[in-house]
Amino acid sequence: MGAPSTPTPSTAPGLDLLQYLAVRVPCAACGQHYEVSLRQVLLSQDLLHEGCPIHTETECLPLTYAALANEGALRDLERSWALLLDRVRMGGFDLTVCRPPLSH
Secondary structure, three states: OOOOOOOOOOOOOOOOHHHHOEEEEEOOOOOOEEEEEHHHHHHHHHHHHOOOOOOOHHHOHHHHHHOOOOHHHHHHHHHHHHHHHHHHHHOOOOOOOOOOOOOO
């Protein structure tokens, strides 16, 4: 008997949590901040694994983005989220993003 397959974003369509979470990065030139989604960080890490020949951050933004979060932790989050989505759907439900409650 084989191990149960773990759904991934490519096989489990729907809410991609990594698209909605981001690292806020300060711009060294102007001091303002921009956001890099965790999905972009993970894609940058994949690009580097596939053999991006650039080794200087100024030549390749993915090289900079890849260092923004721990790859192992991101992969664990991606797998856990996909598994949760799968389990909720198996129960006949969907997950959504809800607004935080209003506070004064």
